[in-house]
Amino acid sequence: MTSTALILGATGGFGSETAQALHRHGWQIRALHRNPKRAAKQTADMPFIDWVKGDAMNAEDVRAAAVSADIIVHAVNPPGYRNWAGTVVPMIDNTIAAAKAAGVRILLPGTVYNYGPDTFPLLAETSPQNPQTRKGKIRAEMERRLHEASKEGVSVLILRAGDFFGGRNAGNNWFGQGLVKPGKPVRSVTYPGPHHIGHAWAYLPDMAETAALLLMRANELSTFESFHFGGHWLEQGIEMADAIRYAARKPDLPVKRLPWFALTMLSPFVETFREMREMRYLWKKPVKLDNSKLTAFLGHEPHTPLDVAVRATLSELRCIDVADPRTTAPANAAFTKGTI
Structure with missing residues (x-):
C-alpha cells in the first residue's frame, strides 16, 4: 500500500522539498494550511499535494489531518523568526499529540542552534545540547519533548543540518535574506562572518532526498533516531561568496561585511534583526x-556540487537568468575555491 505523509509547513523550504522527494519515491502527500487555495497557488508545480484546511497551532486540526497518515513531517516555523517563544513549542506539542493518536512517526529537520560552543567544532549525534540562545533553548526543548514521546511509543526521526539554501522556496534563510537580495541581479555579496572561519551549508533538495531515503528504511530505525547531514562544509567560509560570484559570472563582485552594528541598533524595533543577531556566534x-x-547507514549522502547548487539557488531567487549563457557554466568548467 502507498504510504502517506502529512507535511506541516509544505510551503516552506524543507517542507516543500521533502514533499517533492517523498512524491518521487511513491508517497502520497497531504499538507495542512489555513488557506488551501492560496497554498495550492504557491505550490502550483506540486499538484500532487492534497491540501487540508487547518492550523498547526490547533491541536484538533493536526490530529484530524494525521488520520491514516504514516508520518508527520514537522517543518513548520514562524517566518522571519517571529514569535518563536509563543508558537514553536505549542506546535510541536500538537504534532506529538496527533502522532500518538494516529500511531505515526514524526520527522523533524534539526538545527545546530541546540548546541553551544562547548561542542564546537565537530557535532556528533551524541554531542551534549547546551544551547546559549533563546532559539537554541526552544529547539532543545522541542527535541527533549520528542525524546520523551518516543518513550511512550512515538517514533521520531531527526535529520540535523547546517544553514539551509536552495530549493523552491529559497528565500527564508541566511543565503536568501543575508548574502544576496532576492529578485535583484547580484551586484555584491554580503558575508556575515570572518572569511577564514568554516561554515556548514545544507542544500535543501539534497537534505530532502536524504530524509526520503531514511524513511524508505524506517523499519531499520530505532524509536528515537537522529542523523547529522554533512551537506557542504566550506573550510574557508568565504568560499560561498566565491561560488555566488562564479555562478553570476561576475568574478570581481565586491564582498561586503554584514553590518552587525546596524542590526544591533535596529534589533529593539525589528524582530527579525534581533533574532538574526542572536545567531552571530x-x-x-x-x-x-x-x-x-x-553515510554508514545509507552508504552515501546525496550531494549536489556546490557550483550547481548555488547557480540553481540564485535562479530560484531570480538573481540570475539561467537561460543567459553568461550565467550557465560549461559542463567541464573548473571551480576555484577560496580566492578571496
Whole structure:
C-alpha cells in the first residue's frame, strides 16, 4: 500500500522539498494550511499535494489531518523568526499529540542552534545540547519533548543540518535574506562572518532526498533516531561568496561585511534583526556536522556540487537568468575555491 505523509509547513523550504522527494519515491502527500487555495497557488508545480484546511497551532486540526497518515513531517516555523517563544513549542506539542493518536512517526529537520560552543567544532549525534540562545533553548526543548514521546511509543526521526539554501522556496534563510537580495541581479555579496572561519551549508533538495531515503528504511530505525547531514562544509567560509560570484559570472563582485552594528541598533524595533543577531556566534567559530553515522547507514549522502547548487539557488531567487549563457557554466568548467 502507498504510504502517506502529512507535511506541516509544505510551503516552506524543507517542507516543500521533502514533499517533492517523498512524491518521487511513491508517497502520497497531504499538507495542512489555513488557506488551501492560496497554498495550492504557491505550490502550483506540486499538484500532487492534497491540501487540508487547518492550523498547526490547533491541536484538533493536526490530529484530524494525521488520520491514516504514516508520518508527520514537522517543518513548520514562524517566518522571519517571529514569535518563536509563543508558537514553536505549542506546535510541536500538537504534532506529538496527533502522532500518538494516529500511531505515526514524526520527522523533524534539526538545527545546530541546540548546541553551544562547548561542542564546537565537530557535532556528533551524541554531542551534549547546551544551547546559549533563546532559539537554541526552544529547539532543545522541542527535541527533549520528542525524546520523551518516543518513550511512550512515538517514533521520531531527526535529520540535523547546517544553514539551509536552495530549493523552491529559497528565500527564508541566511543565503536568501543575508548574502544576496532576492529578485535583484547580484551586484555584491554580503558575508556575515570572518572569511577564514568554516561554515556548514545544507542544500535543501539534497537534505530532502536524504530524509526520503531514511524513511524508505524506517523499519531499520530505532524509536528515537537522529542523523547529522554533512551537506557542504566550506573550510574557508568565504568560499560561498566565491561560488555566488562564479555562478553570476561576475568574478570581481565586491564582498561586503554584514553590518552587525546596524542590526544591533535596529534589533529593539525589528524582530527579525534581533533574532538574526542572536545567531552571530555560529559565524564566529567553525561548526561542522559529523555525518559518519548517516553515510554508514545509507552508504552515501546525496550531494549536489556546490557550483550547481548555488547557480540553481540564485535562479530560484531570480538573481540570475539561467537561460543567459553568461550565467550557465560549461559542463567541464573548473571551480576555484577560496580566492578571496
